[in-house]
Amino acid sequence: MTSLHQPQPGGATALDRVRGRAPTIQANVRRLAAFANVHSCPTAAVAFAARVDTNKVLADTSMEMPYGQSPFAIGRGVAFEALLRRHGHAELRRVLTDGLGTDFSYAAIENLREGFQPNRAGLTMRARVTSSRMAEIAEGPQEPVVLDGAVLRADIGGLPGFFEADEMAIGVGGQIIVGENKSWPVVDGRPTDEDALGAALDQAATYVLMGRRTLEQQGVDSACMSDSVVLVTPRNTGLAPALHRQDVASRIRRIERLLGAVPDVQETAASTPPSVTFDTIADTTLPETVRLDAFGQVTDELGRVYEPASCLTSCGFAWACRQRLFADGDPALVGGSIARALPGIASLSRVAELGQGAPASPAEAPAAVPLARANRLYDEIAAVPRMTQRRTA
């Protein structure tokens, strides 16, 4: 099995086979976060390892999920960034000075967002500037430095990925502090969406972790990467930026686990059964039924783990999987917490039967008793009015 562990032609061709002509996408912080929500799903793991873009694979089928963000939402983000940068980063300097207690009025600000091409070459150059500037922390720069659009290069499951941190403030009390800008407001000290805040902090934690690795590669003590990050958001009802500082030590540990859990591309490719490919599924020239059948075969082959909330927000396959679960009557359809009440029971139809008193196998027995009871009670004491009138369609 050693062949699995070394990238080699065999692995490469296996990878090509898995990908086929399916659209691919590089790993970035958002993909990583999305993958974290579905990492226990074998299909999702293979797709991520092969960098298959799960959002596009099912394009033009009834199972393609509405994806993407309002142009206004994006516009707001752009505007907020612009506000921080205009007039030579005046606002950013102010916010950092107020928030970090270090004077950034005359800080050196490396603007890595402009001039560099939006491609690997550009990213690579930015990553070089980033790492060399970060390394200067070892000499303890006499003045603070801000990397605007720092780029960290990290190996994700055997493939290089580039990660763009909004800000990196170097030399604040001998520390490097990661900053993340978000255009959603913090109203009266409270975020309008705690999950969005959590995701933002996870992002920042990812940069801290990758920053540490970048420093270590250069033999610099990574302890100077601060555990606490800054979040810059509009305050209250306008766009005026405000800075929040938050300790993300435990989130950093989570991201460390996550990176550890990312499957290696070559290993995955080589170890996936020969029959598995996303090629047919993504082939828009084929009829939908063919593509969805192919999807069914692939997921049956690899296995799928479906949890409504996490899958529906993070994976382009969710609707297609949900459809399969419905077809199989899989209890997971309605969520793991309920499925937990059904140990040893194969399908929802069987649950219904047991509810009506079908003889339970030893495996089913423990769960069957409360089900039968629930069913009896519902029919017996809840003289529940049934839907009568039908909508005139």
Place this chain on the structure above:
Amino acid sequence: MSTAMEALFAARIYAEGQALRRTTLRHVHLADPPLAIAVWRLGGERFRAAAIAWGPLDGPFQLAVPGEPRNRDLYFAALQPFAADLCARVRRAAVSREVRQRGSVIEAVPTDALQIVVPNRATVSALGLLGRYLAYLSDRGGVAPDPVLVEAGRHLRFYARNARVPGQALLLPLDRLVADHWATLLSPFEQANLAALDAQIEPEPGRHPFDASAAAEVSARIGPEPTEDIDRVTGALLAEFNAARSSSTDPAVVEPLAQPLRSHYRDLVEPVWQLMQRVVARERQLTAAPSVSRRFSADGEAFGRHVDWVIPGGYYRTTDTPRQAAITLRRLEDALAHYEADRAVEDPACMIPYLLDGDAIRGTVASVAETKVVVKVRAVSRAVIAVDSPDPVTLPGGKLLWWTATAADQPWQVESVQPNGTGSRVVLMLTAKPTAERLPAVGNVITLSTLCTGRSGFWLLPPVEPPWTHRPDVALLEGEPIDAGDSEQPVAAVDGATVPDPGRYT
């Protein structure tokens, strides 16, 4: 929330192709008609309603479309009629009152507070944010905003905050109303989509609820947050609008130009409005539970206090003081306990989970006897009943249970539980003087549960002056005006397609 019950619901709906009612009664007040509000925002702009539709749900809606909601003048101009109408309705609802005395306190409580229904919880928070924005407007930018905007803001903010109270019906998100009264195949996450819920309950004939809701998810758009496809259209129309008006805010100029945007949003609101009408009509078919009116009159008290505070010009803090938070927490917890108890005690269907989770027993009264027991050196008479439950009961001795018929009164104490055929015989002793109404008759099928609907002794409000422990060492420095940073330049929409990774699913 019994997982066994949930599992059974899922299984039956799957097998029978039919959503199931969770309740035999309606546990939430529904005005006839309620005031309905539907909101569409610009994507990502939490304080900018691109369209507000409102009106009594039994009729057509009025629609406010600012055109460019990020322009203060246009925004306020468009919101004005909505705000004025809302304020008028609130004030009208606060007129007719009944005097109520509680302890030493005498209150004039509005008899029918204004109920607002919205499609979903997301709209509740959207209205809360809109209220937060309007309630603290200053004359920043030279022009003082129309006072009705500020007043409406305070009303919206009150409604949104009061929506935290379990069982309240002042601001009713219909997705929760439906999810509380119907079991579907939708996971809690998917239940946020009112159209999907409705489709599961009333699928087109011959369609399985699952397929119906899946289809609804594809087609239906509820708001307040627009999906990309919607805002692509909005973006184009808005660009034309802004170009055409060339920074004019003169109503005469803007009105006609906003027409395309208006019809754009009218088309979006239309189906949502019908959906809300259908949902409310359906739930109104159910008889209201007895405690519904009590809960709504509690809402009335809150409503009355709000109006009496705000109309004379009272302000609310943007954040709670430690004292307010402590009081609120306690009120909310009381409300929750009472709501859950009332539901289950009044509605057998809602009692099932408690029966399944071992927090309630149901059976036939096999015997009723009176005995004497010694309590604190005095012999007092007590009643002892034996209840035969068809199901095996596991209850620790000494556990206190309330008979649903006297759930506000004294509890029964579990004396013993013996196996009895396939079920159990439970012997209980009344913890109070046996009286006729406290005793069931032999042969009655009764339910006893851990739920008590009695009101616990009233508690006193904590001191106004916070103790030193809850005051910061150094007083926080004075902040800038509350609406600092308000009114930014409009921002051009950006083509999502040009952004490499536009984020998560919508």
Place this chain on the structure above:
Amino acid sequence: MDQDVYSISMSSSQDEVSLRLARQVIGAIEAGDRDEAVRLTRELERALTRRRTGAPADGAPAFAAQPAVVPVAQAPAPARSARQVITGALAEIGVACRARIVADYAGARFGQRVEPRMLAALRRDERRAWDKNTARPTYVVPALEGRFFQPVRGLLTLSDWPLERRLLGPWSERADHLAATAQLARQLAWLSERDAAVAERLAPVVAEMAASIPGALDGAGVDTARVASAAEAELRPLKERDEPWRQEAAARARGQLPADQQLWGTSIGVVGEGQA
């Protein structure tokens, strides 16, 4: 502030005569002797145009590199091309500047609005013109980031500015913004005594630019002296850091880059990066 003015004019490629004239003009301006200043300006203009062969007849400002010295636009010139307006405005600003601000200034100064689209087109034309080596005294060229000398298209400069002024280091964006603000404030002060209409248009532009400078605006109107001094106060410490950096970078660029890349920047890829 004299130093500032001189350093700007010093760093341009002028011969002694024009430099002397320039100083006299500045002296005259500061002495408040308007007519003298105007006379000297004309003379200076002639001196410069004499030196310049093939100077466009339509009178694009020839003394691009002398922000402190600007001729009075007596009669508003006939409508000029976007290019002329931009070069004109940029010349008067004198440092690398955001296209939008240049356009705003041009609009105020010459009463001619330049749409963003036109700017994009302008950039393309400039490059094409250069490739066709159409003889032009100055080209509108992008600023260059000072590490790999890649073009930063958001910031405009003029080809006849010395390299160090077209390069951007870690302090340059703020420094240039402050320099530009101070310059335009002085410009506003000067214009407001001559052309109220222009001044009225220009004031908001200056105010907008000064908005981010602590102590520059007191809330009321635009106090140009206040703006200029606030900007320069903040500029001074930045300059100490900025200028040496830019000089070093410029030296590097001169050593490394062919002439065209010194103007238009590099578009180097990176070799030796494994593809995924």
Place this chain on the structure above:
Amino acid sequence: MSAGVVDCGERLDQSVVAAAAAVEQVMRANLLDLVGREAAVVAAAPAGAGKSHFVAATVGLLRAEGLRVALAAPTNDQVQSLVVRVKQLNPDLPVAFVHGVGRELPAHIAALPGVSQPSAADAQRQQDPLVIATIDKLADAFLRNGLCGFDVLVIDEAYQADAARYYTAAGVAPTHLLVGDTGQLDPFSPLDDATYWRGGPEDPLQTAVGVLLRNHPDTPVHQIPVTWRLEPRAVPVARCFYPGHPFGAAVLPGVRSLRLTRPGPGSQVLAPIDAALDEAASSGWAHVTLPGAPVLTADPATAVMIRELVHRLLARSAQVTCENRSGFTDLNPSEIAVGVSHNDQKDLLRALLDSYGLSSVRVETANKLQGLTFEVVIAWHPLAGAGVTDAFHLDPGRLCVLLTRHRQACIVVGRDSDRALLEGVPPATPGFLGWDPDPVLDGWDAHEGVFRLLEPHVIAA
């Protein structure tokens, strides 16, 4: 477990005991300095650090100084045991127990000399010098009957008391001593938006200590470096729940011992059960793992296993000895507790144990076990047979309570698939500004550490 035991000095680790004594001295001195000022001292204790002993002793000291003291804790059980503690250490000290309706002291406590149960009004009129009550009752008495004017307010279990309750009670005295266990469960609310205020200074659900330190960050916090309840073999596991808080066991290794006088194994069926009991007796820990399988929360198989363990433990007539006993004495059923996470688990086990005549064996959910001590504890692992992890079951406080109640041995019962639950990536968690800890992620780490430490004691059933 009391620190008052002096006749067993040679059985104690004097260095640890001395260190603890030193810290307690500093705290008392610190507190006495502050008397009269609006200031507080916080004592952060690991499980079984002899908090209530420290509290009782300190109360005695304060009274000796002639200071009027109010002593409070969140629950009735806690304040009742405080009354007993105070009387044990200060027999002649009058104690006024102020209680709510139907919350009188049990007869045997009420009968203690010098213990009175006055109404709040009387307590105030008489100016009772030492009043003991729940925090809620103290607050109510303060508001309703003006019970106040104390010199010092002492709060035990201050990490379980929430800021809302503390708010009112705090008014009864200027100077406070807050004693608590940082490892146990945080204040909890059934509201589905209970995190509404989280991170804000007004959060009513932050701990009493939390709100105090937030507003007065310079308040001295002393870490008590000893555990009296746990013995050395139990300490490494306990440390998982107290990061950054060093402490050691007061009792020396080998002083305590659980022995099974009847040898196992009995029948084939009993083999794993006896193996588990033997492992627990010899090493202080046993982790019984049933075959991995998704099961109901109230899994009958697990419950039966637990009953068998209890039953067999007594059937093999277990005996214990410790620093306070001369020689071995029989293990009394009331010295055994079963700890669970859910009420349906509790009810099921209660019924099973009662049917075996084991009614005096205590069965409680974790939150009810807080502050209690037993010789042997059998813990139903929160993750046992769970298909998925969630915030409730990952809560480090819950696991901490279950695994730190015992003096001799703890037997954890779960399934061998449980550990695999932690092999993945913790779920994404929401963020709260101004609130750094993350119960899910911290709990994840704690659970992992515990699994690792229990590995050598695994008995597959």
